[in-house]
Amino acid sequence: MLLAAIDDTGYNVVLLLHVLGMFVGFAPAWLTPALVRLTANGDRAAAEQLEMAILRMSLPFLGVAGLLGFGLAGMSDKVFRVSQPWLITATLLWLVILAILLAVVRPGIRAFAGGDTGARKMVMAGTGVVHLLLVVELYLMIWKPGL
Numbered sequence: 634m635l636l637a638a639i640d641d642t643g644y645n646v647v648l649l650l651h652v653l654g655m656f657v658g659f660a661p662a663w664l665t666p667a668l669v670r671l672t673a674n675g676d677r678a679a680a681e682q683l684e685m686a687i688l689r690m691s692l693p694f695l696g697v698a699g700l701l702g703f704g705l706a707g708m709s710d711k712v713f714r715v716s717q718p719w720l721i722t723a724t725l726l727w728l729v730i731l732a733i734l735l736a737v738v739r740p741g742i743r744a745f746a747g748g749d750t751g752a753r754k755m756v757m758a759g760t761g762v763v764h765l766l767l768v769v770e771l772y773l774m775i776w777k778p779g780l
Contacts, residue, residue, distance in 0.1 A: 638710040647704050654698025659767055661686035665738070665760040669753055672745060680746030687739050692731065699727045718779040726766050726773075733759050733766075 637643030661683065671679035706713045706720060713720060737759035744752035772778075 637708045639708075639712055644705065644708050647701055647708060651698050651701040651705060654694045654701060658691050658694035658698055659763075661691045662734075662738075662760050662763045662767075665756060669745065669756055672753075677746055680742060684739065684742045684746060687734060687742060691734055695727070695731060695734070699724075699731075702727070713777075713780075717777075719773045719777045723770055723773045726770050730763055730766050730770075733763055738763070 637647070664686065665683060668679045668683040672683075702723070703715065706715045715721070715724070738756055741752045741755035741759060745756055
């Protein structure tokens with residue numbers, strides 16, 4: 634039984650939640666450079682706020698938004714299939730983004746907040762890669778190459 638099809642209300646609600654979740658999930662990544670600069674000037678509270686934003690906003694929202702993307706593929710009335718190359722690539726990039734935030738950025742922020750100034754490079758590099766992957770994800774979602 635199909636719950637919704639493309640452009641039905643149910644599909645559009647899930648699409649809205651998917652896009653909104655991605656906006657909220659990526660917001661801390663865009664704030665990271667500014668907050669890292671603040672912590673470089675001795676503001677350790679900014680580092681703690683950044684860590685909370687990554688833990689409580691980015692990872693959960695990006696995780697749920699990605700799962701909603703699978704829901705969209707399932708609701709698309711066979712127009713989009715998870716087996717399509719652009720969706721496989723987008724899924725892999727989503728997993729890489731989550732891994733970078735969890736395994737590189739988060740520990741880097743913790744180390745930086747603890748006074749390890751060398752961790753600043755790790756945080757900045759990790760968020761830079763996340764920004765680039767977001768651009769690739771947007772390309773895949775808008776143009777759907779290979780469809």
